[in-house]
Amino acid sequence: xxxxxxxxxxxxxxxxxxxxxxxxxxxxxxxxxxxxxxxxxxxxxxxxxxxxxxxxxxxxxxxxxxxxxxxxxxxxxxxxxxxxxxxxxxxxxxxxxxxxxxxxxxxxxxxxxxxxxxxxxxxxxxxxxxxxxxxxxxxxxxxxxxxxxxxxxxxxxxxxxxxxxxxxxxxxxxxxxxxxxxxxxxxxxxxxxxxxxxxxxxxxxxxxxxxxxxxxxxxxxxxxxxxxxxxxxxxxxxxxxxxxxxxxxxxxxxxxxxxxxxxxxxxxxxxxxxxxxxxxxxxxxxxxxxxxxxxxxxxxxxxxxxxxxxxxxxxxxxxxxxxxxxxxxxxxxxxxxxxxxxxxxxxxxxxxxxxxxxxxxxxxxxxxxxxxxxxxxxxxxxxxxxxxxxxxxxxxxxx
Amino acid sequence: xxxxxxxxxxxxxxxxxxxxxxxxxxxxxxxxxxxxxxxxxxxxxxxxxxxxxxxxxxxxxxxxxxxxxxxxxxxxxxxxxxxxxxxxxxxxxxxxxxxxxxxxxxxxxxxxxxxxxxxxxxxxxxxxxxxxxxxxxx
Numbered sequence: 001x002x003x004x005x006x007x008x009x010x011x012x013x014x015x016x017x018x019x020x021x022x023x024x025x026x027x028x029x030x031x032x033x034x035x036x037x038x039x040x041x042x043x044x045x046x047x048x049x050x051x052x053x054x055x056x057x058x059x060x061x062x063x064x065x066x067x068x069x070x071x072x073x074x075x076x077x078x079x080x081x082x083x084x085x086x087x088x089x090x091x092x093x094x095x096x097x098x099x100x101x102x103x104x105x106x107x108x109x110x111x112x113x114x115x116x117x118x119x120x121x122x123x124x125x126x127x128x129x130x131x132x133x134x135x136x137x138x139x140x141x142x143x144x145x146x147x148x149x150x151x152x153x154x155x156x157x158x159x160x161x162x163x164x165x166x167x168x169x170x171x172x173x174x175x176x177x178x179x180x181x182x183x184x185x186x187x188x189x190x191x192x193x194x195x196x197x198x199x200x201x202x203x204x205x206x207x208x209x210x211x212x213x214x215x216x217x218x219x220x221x222x223x224x225x226x227x228x229x230x231x232x233x234x235x236x237x238x239x240x241x242x243x244x245x246x247x248x249x250x251x252x253x254x255x256x257x258x259x260x261x262x263x264x265x266x267x268x269x270x271x272x273x274x275x276x277x278x279x280x281x282x283x284x285x286x287x288x289x290x291x292x293x294x295x296x297x298x299x300x301x302x303x304x305x306x307x308x309x310x311x312x313x314x315x316x317x318x319x320x321x322x323x324x325x326x327x328x329x330x331x332x333x334x335x336x337x338x339x340x341x342x343x344x345x346x347x348x349x350x351x352x353x354x355x356x357x358x359x360x361x362x363x364x365x366x367x368x369x370x371x372x373x374x375x376x377x378x379x380x381x382x383x384x385x386x387x388x389x390x391x392x393x394x395x396x397x398x399x
Numbered sequence: 400x401x402x403x404x405x406x407x408x409x410x411x412x413x414x415x416x417x418x419x420x421x422x423x424x425x426x427x428x429x430x431x432x433x434x435x436x437x438x439x440x441x442x443x444x445x446x447x448x449x450x451x452x453x454x455x456x457x458x459x460x461x462x463x464x465x466x467x468x469x470x471x472x473x474x475x476x477x478x479x480x481x482x483x484x485x486x487x488x489x490x491x492x493x494x495x496x497x498x499x500x501x502x503x504x505x506x507x508x509x510x511x512x513x514x515x516x517x518x519x520x521x522x523x524x525x526x527x528x529x530x531x532x533x534x535x536x537x
Binding site: 148149 | 403416444465466467468471474476478481488502
């Protein structure tokens with residue numbers, strides 16, 4: 001039994017800031033995060049001393065041997081609060097999958113429950129020197145004892161298995177994956193802060209690339225970057241007195257592990273069964289269905305996630321997403337297209353971990369998308385896999 | 400010349416790797432509900448028992464291919480001479496919904512399809528350590 005979300009539309013995003021997305025910044029991640037967060041608080045018409053809540057996820061999503069150093073390779077909510085000189089009433093990190101929807105849930109619940117009045121949500125992503133997922137380990141204990149010795153290691157192997165299943169079951173092809181990457185990069189090329197600004201991808205370039213873990217090639221993967229985004233949340237009541245049009249959180253849902261598997265083993269049926277449950281919870285929480293969403297921003301850290309989310313959320317029947325896309329179904333330049341990658345996604349911006357989906361939802365619903373402005377009232381922002389990640393529904397028309 | 404990484408057993412998993420070294424595949428049986436699993440979990444995923452004995456029991460390694468990938472670039476040491484190679488996701492006939500990921504030893508040109516039957520084979524990493532792997536059933 002899933003109930004509707006009691007705090008529906010009671011909390012809103014009231015400001016944001018986003019750093020440049022660079023392959024490697026010459027500045028420390030913590031310094032970029034403090035600058036970006038100060039800019040976001042000012043954008044919301046607030047001052048730093050009014051911020052009494054900090055949330056986010058400090059996950060550094062690498063399989064490699066890189067050091068995890070708070071303020072350098074990752075930034076936790078507590079580190080950010082201390083560096084801004086704030087002793088917040090509420091600080092919390094989300095440690096599950098779907099880090100952005102999970103962090104939004106922390107912000108919304110803290111404000112709706114009265115634990116904080118003005119909450120900052122940030123995400124800081126770092127690209128370390130050396131090979132992002134490279135490891136030189138001579139042995140593996142723990143859960144990886146079951147997989148790494150065989151050479152099953154890292155997220156490309158993880159996504160390759162369900163993608164092969166999808167191709168074989170439904171007759172999809174690498175051309176179908178290319179169409180997703182090309183759409184993301186087309187939209188990303190129009191975004192000034194994107195790593196891929198002015199650099200769209202040709203389908204021929206994609207198809208000429210040799211896969212790394214068949215059928216996954218480099219263009220199916222978002223590129224590791226240095227980049228930071230911060231959003232400011234407050235109550236709908238307080239939001240009325242602030243400068244920008246509030247964008248309300250209608251509700252959210254996250255997935256949950258269903259059964260024990262080898263590490264990084266995501267069979268297609270696990271993804272889709274879990275994804276349909278995530279979607280069922282989401283629609284019950286927010287009280288709308290997929291046909292009422294103007295702007296579904298689907299997660300694309302790997303391109304096949306677009307198929308999995310389109311089908312999990314009910315925008316396509318199982319096995320039909322690749323045909324829907326081939327027919328122009330997600331072309332955001334077509335009036336009848338479903339603009340699932342209009343914000344460029346992760347493939348079109350860089351590895352910003354669900355931020356591009358949240359940012360596009362915010363900018364479009366706040367009327368702040370500039371040349372890219374669309375007519376939209378209800379947006380949906382996904383992150384990670386449908387079975388373990390999550391999604392948030394936003395509206396600028398809370399009724 | 401880097402060697403491939405080896406598995407490090409713990410107190411629970413040592414019997415599995417000892418049997419594997421002798422080319423015997425075992426699965427973890429829960430003493431409370433008798434379910435077979437791999438990997439073994441601190442709490443039984445079938446009956447919820449927290450107070451149980453786990454015994455590793457020999458099983459036949461036959462199964463069917465549920466998915467695969469061709470690894471052309473490894474992120475780990477020791478695979479440079481092995482790439483490209485195939486990893487297969489195999490559902491064992493011996494236990495419902497138990498799936499192993501192992502090397503497919505018939506090469507990258509062997510015809511693969513979902514549902515093809517495979518038999519267990521072994522990869523020897525050194526004199527003591529062997530990993531479950533698979534070949535197409537003849």
